[in-house]
Amino acid sequence: MAWVKWRWIQLIGCMILLVQSEENYIYNATVTVQVGDNIMLACSTSATYQEKDLRVFWQREQSQGRSSSDVVLTFKQGIITEMNQKDSFRGRVEVFPNELTRGNFSLLLKSVRPADVGQYETIIVPEKNSNRPRCRTQLNVGAPFSKPRVTVEVCTESTWPSEIRCETWGGFPEPLIHWIVGTQAIDSDQVKTNSSTTNGSISVTSILHLWSQEEIPVTCIVENPILRTNESSTQTIHHCEDPAVNLYGLLVLVPILLIQPILVYLFCFSKKKSACRSTQEQAEESTTAPPGGQGSQDNANVTIHLLE
Structure with missing residues (x-):
């Protein structure tokens, strides 16, 4: 029973410490800034302080990819020091010494980087307090992306689709890439997207393969999730036959190409045979008919005899 009471006391104590810890945050906010801009990280209180008794620490908390907190700037007993300061912040952070004792601890971060x-x-x-x-x-940082460039490699016999x-x-x-074909959104699993980073800026290439039986507009939308901005471009895709349709056409065309020479041969053979038969008949007629000269002479003799 005593053990249970002790556990309850520990739990209540932890809850009190948690509430006190949260209450100690006199300012808690999220801000978004574009790369290259300056940003004021606000922090102020209504209390006043003695300069010789005051110490102020500005730091960036540990997060994924960083094993420890980064020292941004330190103020101790009237002196701003860069001791243990992370190199990337040198010359880019500024406070207002005359305002510190008045409770203004805001930090100016210049030329923001990704x-x-x-x-x-x-x-x-x-x-003494x-x-x-x-x-x-x-602090969230964003940079706008360029207007997307959409290019189309039209399908040929060797490139489908x-x-x-x-x-x-x-x-x-890294942005979100959306594709719209006509009025239909394309699922991300049908798209291949690659990205690379150079000096903090990101380049992205997204590839979509498409069979189209008609002219249809295709739109690529680049969404920046931090700045909440969109850039888009549209291209019209022209007719591209489905390989299955072309295969069916080949299956029909090949037999026709194979049969055509046979039909031509049979036709020519038939014509040749008919021509030969006609020539033979003419020859037979010429051999059975009487000679033209003898017939004329007989007729002449008959005519003369009648006249006599």
């Missing part, structure tokens, strides 16, 4: 994505935390540590207020900001490529570049983070 690698700056993460959760930033400001920890205020007054020497047990209360340590904190500010937390989730048509291959449609959608290419875009220069953006961040």
Whole structure:
């Protein structure tokens, strides 16, 4: 029974600590910024502080891909120091020393990069005050993608079906690619998409294979999930026969091509035989008819005899 009570006391204590920890966050927000812009990570309180007693730490929290927190900037006893500061933040972060004792701990991050994505935390540590207020900001970074370039490789006898490529570049983070054929959305499992990253910017190529029995518009849409922007391009796909249809045509055409010479031969043979028969009949007629000269002489003799 005593053990159960002790477990309940521990649970209640943890809940109190959790509530106190959350209450210590005087600012908790999510902000989105485009690559190259400046962003103010806000943090302020109504309290005032003595400069010699004040310590403030700005850091980026540990996340996937990072084994520890990154030091962004440190203020200690009136001095801003870059000790242990992550190299990528050097010369790109700024605070306002005259505002710190007034409770303004905001941090200016300049020329934002894709690698700056993460959760930033400001920890205020007054020497003579047990209360340590904190500010937390989730920084999301995005860069717009180029207008997609859609190209079509028209199908031929050796390339079935048509291959449609959608290419875009220069953006961040990796986009969502949507295809629409006519008015019908294409499932992502019917599309092959590859991406590569250079200096933080992403290039994407998406390939769709399509059989089309008629002219039909095909649209590629590039969606940036952070900036919530879309870019699109449309191309019209022309008629492309299904290989099954072409195969059926070949099955019909091949027998015709094979039979045609035989039919031509039979036709010619028949014509030749008919011509030979006609020639033979003419020859027979010429041999049975009386000679033209003898017949004329007999007729002449008969005529003379009658006159006499």
